[in-house]
Each structure stands twice: as C-alpha cells, then as structure tokens.
Amino acid sequence: MQGSARVATRPQDWTRTSSLISSDPAVADAIDTIVARVEADSQSFADAEPADPSRIAERDGLLERFAAIRGRGAFFPYLGTGRGRGALVELVDGSVKWDMISGIGVYMLGHAHPVAVRAALEAGLSDLCMQGNLQTNADALPISELLVREASRTSAIRHCFITNSGCMANENALKICQQKTGAAPRVIAFRDCFMGRSTTMAQLGDGPAYRQGLVLSQQVDYLPFHDHATGARSTEVALRQLHELLHRYPRQHSCIVVEPVQGEGGFKTAPREFFAALFDACRAAGIPVWLDEIQTFGRTEALFAFDWLGLGSLVDVCTVGKMSQVCACLYTEAMAPKPGLMSGTFTASTSAFHVGRATVEHLLAGGAFGADGGNARIHAAFRAAVDRLVARHPAAFPPVRDSVGTEQAGFAGGVGGMCRLSPFGGEKSKVDAFVKALFEEGVMTFACGHGPYHVRFMPPVGAFDPSEWLPVFACVERAIVRVISAA
Numbered sequence: 472m473q474g475s476a477r478v479a480t481r482p483q484d485w486t487r488t489s490s491l492i493s494s495d496p497a498v499a500d501a502i503d504t505i506v507a508r509v510e511a512d513s514q515s516f517a518d519a520e521p522a523d524p525s526r527i528a529e530r531d532g533l534l535e536r537f538a539a540i541r542g543r544g545a546f547f548p549y550l551g552t553g554r555g556r557g558a559l560v561e562l563v564d565g566s567v568k569w570d571m572i573s574g575i576g577v578y579m580l581g582h583a584h585p586v587a588v589r590a591a592l593e594a595g596l597s598d599l600c601m602q603g604n605l606q607t608n609a610d611a612l613p614i615s616e617l618l619v620r621e622a623s624r625t626s627a628i629r630h631c632f633i634t635n636s637g638c639m640a641n642e643n644a645l646k647i648c649q650q651k652t653g654a655a656p657r658v659i660a661f662r663d664c665f666m667g668r669s670t671t672m673a674q675l676g677d678g679p680a681y682r683q684g685l686v687l688s689q690q691v692d693y694l695p696f697h698d699h700a701t702g703a704r705s706t707e708v709a710l711r712q713l714h715e716l717l718h719r720y721p722r723q724h725s726c727i728v729v730e731p732v733q734g735e736g737g738f739k740t741a742p743r744e745f746f747a748a749l750f751d752a753c754r755a756a757g758i759p760v761w762l763d764e765i766q767t768f769g770r771t772e773a774l775f776a777f778d779w780l781g782l783g784s785l786v787d788v789c790t791v792g793k794m795s796q797v798c799a800c801l802y803t804e805a806m807a808p809k810p811g812l813m814s815g816t817f818t819a820s821t822s823a824f825h826v827g828r829a830t831v832e833h834l835l836a837g838g839a840f841g842a843d844g845g846n847a848r849i850h851a852a853f854r855a856a857v858d859r860l861v862a863r864h865p866a867a868f869p870p871v872r873d874s875v876g877t878e879q880a881g882f883a884g885g886v887g888g889m890c891r892l893s894p895f896g897g898e899k900s901k902v903d904a905f906v907k908a909l910f911e912e913g914v915m916t917f918a919c920g921h922g923p924y925h926v927r928f929m930p931p932v933g934a935f936d937p938s939e940w941l942p943v944f945a946c947v948e949r950a951i952v953r954v955i956s957a958a
C-alpha cells in the first residue's frame with residue numbers, strides 16, 4: 472500500500488505552508504526532492520536484520536544513558552535511527568525489525584512512508600511547532616472537520632475537541648459526561664479495560680498495577696466483557712449485572728465507557744448485540760454512552776469501530792487518538808459542555824495535524840475498510856499464518872483457558888489490524904519470554920491480556936501487505952522454537 476513519492480497531502484489554502492508550496496516552485500521542488508530521496512533511501516530495507524556487532528556497545532551506552540536520565544530502563548533495547556520502510560524499522564545497533572507494534576498502534580503508515588514524510592515537511596514550513604487553544608493556526612481545522620465528517624455518517628457526533636494525548640481526550644470525555652449528568656459520581660466500565668494513565672484514567676482502567684499507591688477517588692463499577700464461549704448468555708449476564716447497578720445506584724452514573732475491541736485487555740471483540748443491549752439500557756436510564764476508540768480507530772473494518780459494529784445511533788461521546796496523531800474527544804450537540812470545561816496550552820504539533828490528516832485520508836482512499844478491505848485481508852492472512860504455525864508446533868499451543876476456566880476457541884483473535892496470538896496456554900512467564908525472543912528474532916510485538924496473556928501484533932495497516940506475514944512468521948517460528956527449547 473506504500474504510496475508514490477508524488478502523493479500530495481493538499482495543505483489547505485489558508486496556511487503559510489500552502490501559500491509557500493503553491494507560490495514558490497523552489498519550495499515545492501525541494502519537498503518533492505526530499506520525499507523522493509527518503510523513499511529511495513528506504514528501499515534498502517527488505518527483511519529483518521540482526522544487529523551489527525560493532526554497534527552493540529554504542530547502543531548499550533545510549534540505553535544506559537537513557538535509563539539513567541529516565542530513572543528506569545526501556546522494555547526493549549530499542550532506539551530507532553529514523554530510517555525504515557513500511558513495517559521495517561532500523562535501530563541504532565544496525566538491526567532491522569518488523570515493527571508489529573507501531574508504537575502501540577500509532578504508526579499506521581509505518582516508517583518513512585512518503586505520504587507521512589511529505590505531510591511532516593509541509594508542516595515544517597509553519598511558523599509554529601506546537602499549537603494551542605488560545606492561539607491556533609488554521610491547520611487544526613481540516614483534521615477536526617475530517618474526524619467529524621466521518622463520525623457523523625452514522626452517529627449524531629458534531630463536535631471535535633483536539634488534545635495531545637489519548638488520556639487527556641478521555642479526561643475531557645469524562646468531564647463532559649459528568650457535567651451532563653450533574654456530577655454523577657460513578658462510572659460503568661468493563662473488566663480488564665484500559666483507558667490511560669492519568670490519576671483518574673488509571674482508576675477507570677482495570678489494571679491493578681496502574682492504580683497501585685494512588686488515592687482512589689473515582690467510583691467505578693465493572694461489567695464483564697463479552698465471552699464468545701458463552702455467547703448470548705454472556706450478554707444476559709452483563710445485562711443483569713447492569714440492571715443491578717442501576718437499581719443499586721439510581722442516577723449516580725455519569726457514563727458507560729467501553730473499548731469496542733479491548734486492547735490492553737486482550738484484543739477481545741464482542742458482537743453488536745452485546746453492546747446494543749447494554750447501551751440501550753443505559754440510555755433509557757439517562758446514562759451517556761462513551762466509546763474509547765483510542766486503540767481501535769482505523770484498525771477494524773471501518774474508520775470508527777462503532778460504524779463497523781453498527782452502533783452509531785447509540786454513541787454520545789467518542790475518543791480517538793494514536794494513529795490520528797492528534798487525539799480528540801468527539802461528541803454530540805446534546806453533550807456540548809459549558810465554556811471553561813476543556814482547554815489546555817497545547818492542542819497538538821503542526822506536524823501531528825498534517826500527518827494525522829494525511830494518514831486518515833490515505834486509509835480512506837486506499838481501501839483499508841469494509842468486509843473485504845485492506846484491514847480485513849491483513850487479518851485473514853494473519854489467521855492463516857497462525858493456523859500454519861499451530862499445525863507445525865502443536866506443543867507450543869496447549870488450550871488457553873480464561874479466568875473462569877472456559878477454553879478459548881482457536882489461537883488467533885482480534886479483528887483487522889488488531890491481531891492476537893495465544894501461545895503457551897497464555898502463561899505469563901512463557902508469553903513474556905516469547906515476546907523477548909521475538910524481538911531478538913526480528914519482530915517487535917507486545918503482550919496483552921491479564922491472564923491468560925497473549926501477544927498483540929499491530930501492523931502498520933496503511934503500509935503492510937498481507938504477503939509480508941510470511942517473513943514475519945519466519946521470525947515468529949524461530950522464536951517459538953527458542954522458547955520451546957528453553958523450557
């Protein structure tokens with residue numbers, strides 16, 4: 472899906488960027504030249520490569536300095552050089568990795584994609600690096616309108632408030648919901664959810680380590696997420712628990728918040744009926760529905776997962792981030808807050824406005840979405856690769872049981888560009904060892920789930936061809952063999 476060097480990102484007319492490009496051929500030519508040179512440079516990357524032994528000491532020195540200044544080391548010995556191509560990225564030790572985690576889902580166009588390079592160069596012509604709420608350049612408008620245009624196709628969303636982290640977008644969403652419900656003190660969330668790491672989001676998220684030592688000021692009620700093994704019955708169970716909550720705490724919930732596909736919680740999906748039943752009940756009780764799409768945005772079979780699930784009519788607030796580069800809280804007219812509730816010095820960088828918009832437009836134009844779109848094809852090829860791997864190494868794939876002992880169907884999960892592999896029965900120590908072995912064999916991934924544990928693959932869907940799973944899974948297979956041999 473890599474675009475050509477001459478794909479324009481069309482900056483809007485009212486910025487210095489666009490006036491310079493349209494009025495000064497030397498500027499336009501210079502940008503073309505740089506984009507072409509970067510693209511030519513990136514052609515040398517074809518597959519994962521091991522580290523250059525002569526550069527390992529230098530890498531370790533940099534990592535030590537980084538750990539010293541930060542007060543703690545990095546999870547992977549990863550420091551990028553700024554070079555790469557698509558899903559391939561170069562590290563300072565000279566190694567090249569298949570980047571299957573994309574900075575946890577951020578680099579949707581992969582590394583050094585011409586569309587992203589061009590957009591960033593255009594943004595570099597601006598007088599400002601960071602933009603803000605009090606004084607903004609016009610760059611903020613096109614991406615805000617693009618997000619609302621796409622969200623409003625099937626929902627009543629009409630507004631977009633930009634901010635610079637997913638967590639802050641979530642804080643804004645919660646504040647909007649609290650104000651709308653007259654400061655209702657409780658939130659309904661889902662077991663194993665993740666919402667970011669501000670003091671409040673760390674409490675909403677269902678990860679014990681994230682709230683360790685924090686003052687617990689936010690009251691949260693957790694519902695069980697959908698369980699494919701029990702199907703419709705799991706919807707009934709969640710619905711019954713929801714009704715109990717509504718009975719126990721009448722008019723005390725500011726919102727129900729859910730990730731349409733649980734990310735950190737284990738790439739868990741749920742059918743429309745599960746969400747619709749719960750959302751209908753909440754709306755009937757006057758409780759706003761908030762979808763946290765920070766990880767799902769652009770990765771399922773529609774730009775918004777609520778669209779893919781046919782839930783648009785039930786959404787009041789939606790937060791996005793990661794691949795959009797800017798983060799945003801989107802909401803309906805009815806949810807509009809009073810002045811003063813949301814602001815902050817920064818909105819985002821000029822480069823984030825341009826690259827985010829170019830990325831979303833590239834995915835929309837490039838056929839990423841739909842039941843037979845790019846994301847769906849990437850996912851189908853992932854599952855086929857997992858089936859082949861399981862057939863070749865059955866010892867690495869004992870049954871995976873959830874926290875109540877129900878056996879998980881199959882060893883692949885997720886949807887679109889959220890791909891889950893479940894080796895070693897979901898045992899934490901082995902999954903962690905596998906993630907490390909994968910890195911050494913040339914593939915960057917990350918664990919997810921809270922027991923059982925899984926491995927998440929988040930390829931850069933705008934720059935990844937399904938055929939590339941072949942070289943990726945060659946590394947995966949070597950890592951599986953390593954962990955089996957070490958056991």
Ligand SMILES: Cc1ncc(COP(=O)(O)O)c(C=O)c1O
Nearest residue numbers: 636637638665666667734765766
């Ligand atoms: C579902 C979800 N919500 C919120 C966040 C927090 O976003 P950020 O890390 O940009 O603050 C994340 C980050 O991983 C996420 O996956």
